[in-house]
Amino acid sequence: MATFQISHTSGQFWYHLRASNGEIIQSGEGYTTKASCQNGIRSVQANCQPQRFESFFNAGQYGFNHVAANGEIIGRSEKYTTAQSRDHGIQVVMQDAPAARVEDLS
Template sequence: MAIGHYELKKAKNGQYYFNLKASNGEIILTSEMYVSKASAKNGIASVQTHSPHEALFELKHSTSKQPYFVLKAKNHQVIGVSEMYNSESAARNGRQSVIKNGSTSDVRDLSEPIHDSI
């Protein structure tokens, strides 16, 4: 059974963030920005720990009334945010995908440029 993965990236401002992707490559959860790579890795570890617990997800609505969800740690700090969905049922399906894929240990570090050697 295919399972998702994390992609750790560096933003243009020098900070780090990660996306959790489902097995089909769709982004299902995005982190906040972190000052250090180590902090971003800790964020991934927190999602891995907390994502199996449905009670830690909160369904919200944007100012334009689009549903989305957040995943919170047990201390109530938001550790990931979903995309905007066109219905609450689609948001619930997204939440189930995070529950299914969040515990993956597949972390792909894309934060450093790859240099080809000749």
């Protein structure tokens, strides 16, 4: 099962979504408060439909942006070497993020 991890560095709160194998598959922006970071996680959990993912290929790497209904990016993927790996990452987010537990490391 995937896990959201909240961390606090450089005065900001961040989340990483880790797959069950421990790999980071998506990260959020820096938030000024823990509450804002937690709201970002809830937005990710609520927006796990296929149309909320924008796939891209840039500089020889594949990735995706996870977007909310308002078009704002709520998460960015790690970089992948193949489109198949990227697409698997999207599937993991859609399947596991809605019920992922939150671990506060801040």
